[in-house]
Amino acid sequence: MIKKIFAAIVLFGLMTVAIVQAMEKEEPKPKNDDRLSGLSVGLKAPDFELKNLKGETVKLSDYKGQKVMLNFWATWCPPCKAEMPDMQKFYTESGDNIAILAINIDPEYDVAGFAKELGLDFTILLDDQDKVNTVYKILTIPTTFFIDENGIITHKHLSSMSIETMRKYAGL
Known part of the structure; x- marks a missing residue:
């Protein structure tokens, strides 16, 4: 009888340990960049419609079937300004292999003057309503x-990128 009670206690103890460990088990952590702000890697990019510096309407869906580098930036942002020359070089060297859409989130500033000063000729879009x-x-x-x-x-x-990082992420 004592052996049966002892076996039942041991079995109960093992089951308790297994249940506690299962409950405490950490959920798998997402990929490093999935913990960052913004939409997650693997999601379909939501379509949008914005005006470019010429006042023309541009949609993300206009680039269907093409790779796109979608950059959110502002003229007053030092890391944004730092990456712009590399973005221009990347745009020039990549040709039709990838489209660059740079979405400015502060269109009340002189975005066109900023682009001209830095010699940027990739597509700059204005998100004037933060949509x-x-x-x-x-x-x-x-x-x-x-x-x-x-x-x-x-x-x-997140943060400014070098041209090497742009090439890596674009697969070029």
Whole structure:
């Protein structure tokens, strides 16, 4: 009888330990960049419609079937300004392999003058009502999303990027 009670106590103890460990087990951590602000890698990039510096309407869906580098920035942001020359070099060297859409979140400043001063000729869009900024859940700038030909976010990067990082994320 004592052996049965002892076996039952041991079995109960083992089951308790197993249950407690299962309950305390950490959920798998997401990929490093999925913990960052903004939409998660692997999601379909939401479509949007904004005006460029010429006043023309541009939609993300206009670039369907093409890779896109989607960058959120502001003229007053030092890291944004620091990455702009590399973005221009990347734009020039990548040709038609990837489209760059730089979404300015502070259009009340002289964005066109800023672009001219730095010699930027990639597409700059103005989010004057914070609509796209909100949809993409931007908390810090610069924030850049790399979107594949199917419209899926493949990489996300916070802070300024070097041209090497742009090449890596774009797969070029």
